[in-house]
Each structure stands twice: as structure tokens, then as C-alpha cells.
Amino acid sequence: MPAQTASQETLLIFNFLVVEDEPVNRQLLLTMLVHLGHRVIEASNGLEALQVLAAVPDAATLAVDVVLLDLHMAQMDGFDVLVRLRGNPATRNLPVICISAHARQEDQEKALRLGADAYIVKPFRRQQLIVAVDGALLRLGLLAPGTSIGPS
Numbered sequence: 001m002p003a004q005t006a007s008q009e010t011l012l013i014f015n016f017l018v019v020e021d022e023p024v025n026r027q028l029l030l031t032m033l034v035h036l037g038h039r040v041i042e043a044s045n046g047l048e049a050l051q052v053l054a055a056v057p058d059a060a061t062l063a064v065d066v067v068l069l070d071l072h073m074a075q076m077d078g079f080d081v082l083v084r085l086r087g088n089p090a091t092r093n094l095p096v097i098c099i100s101a102h103a104r105q106e107d108q109e110k111a112l113r114l115g116a117d118a119y120i121v122k123p124f125r126r127q128q129l130i131v132a133v134d135g136a137l138l139r140l141g142l143l144a145p146g147t148s149i150g151p152s
Contacts, residue, residue: 014149016041017041029129046078050081096136101122134149
């Protein structure tokens with residue numbers, strides 16, 4: 001669950017798991033999220049991501065609030081990760097935003113059908129990421145209407 005900081009305006013800080021095999025893209029996402037005040041755990045492939053998430057026994061102790069998931073990776077692609085996340089009671093409702101350089105309609109439809117909350121095509125703007133994450137968090141009741149993970 002997000003942490004709150006004390007200030008004039010309540011700032012919600014979320015824990016993101018960034019699953020991206022390209023170091024430059026992973027660093028870009030990390031920089032964006034940290035600049036917005038969030039915490040980031042990194043995984044360079046699907047197997048690492050599942051290992052991070054397997055370290056907790058249930059949803060109540062999960063240290064990750066949102067997963068940003070590249071779809072096309074070696075060892076285990078994002079589609080397989082998504083199937084496993086949705087099949088596990090501890091991660092079934094974890095917001096997952098798929099990010100891919102492939103703009104093919106079939107990939108987008110497959111990701112959404114497998115349970116992705118949103119699909120963003122690379123390259124993307126910071127605001128696209130904010131809107132996608134906000135939408136997923138709002139649907140799950142983890143973000144109040146009218147609030148955001150970042151500036152509008």
C-alpha cells in the first residue's frame with residue numbers, strides 16, 4: 001500500500017516494480033518515477049520479477065503497488081509473467097501496466113485479455129505513464145478521485 005508523507009498536501013508514494021530488459025529503458029523509468037517521489041524495485045527479466053514477488057506470502061504484505069512490465073524480454077516474456085501474476089492470489093489484483101515498443105494491435109489485445117490494466121507504446125511521454133497508472137489505481141480504489149501519482 002502507498003505511504004503518505006506529511007505536508008500541506010498529502011503526497012502518496014507508491015512502490016513500483018519495473019520489469020525491463022533494456023538497461024537504458026529501465027533507467028529512464030526509474031528516473032521518471034523517482035523524480036515523482038516514488039520508490040522503485042528493478043527486475044531485468046520476467047524470472048527476476050517473479051522472484052521479487054514470490055518473496056512475500058500474501059497480498060497484505062506485498063511491497064509492490066504497481067508493476068510496469070515490458071512484454072518482449074528474454075528468459076520469460078511479459079505475457080508469461082502476466083499470466084502468472086493473474087493466476088496467483090497474492091498478485092491477482094496488482095496493477096500491471098504493460099510497456100512495449102511493439103504497437104501491434106494483437107499485442108495490445110492479448111495483454112489486456114490476459115489482465116493488463118493498461119498498455120503503453122514506447123516511446124511514451126511521462127504524462128502517458130501517469131495517466132495509465134492513475135487509471136489502474138483508481139479502478140482498484142488505491143487512488144482517490146481527483147488525485148494523481150504525479151503532476152498533471
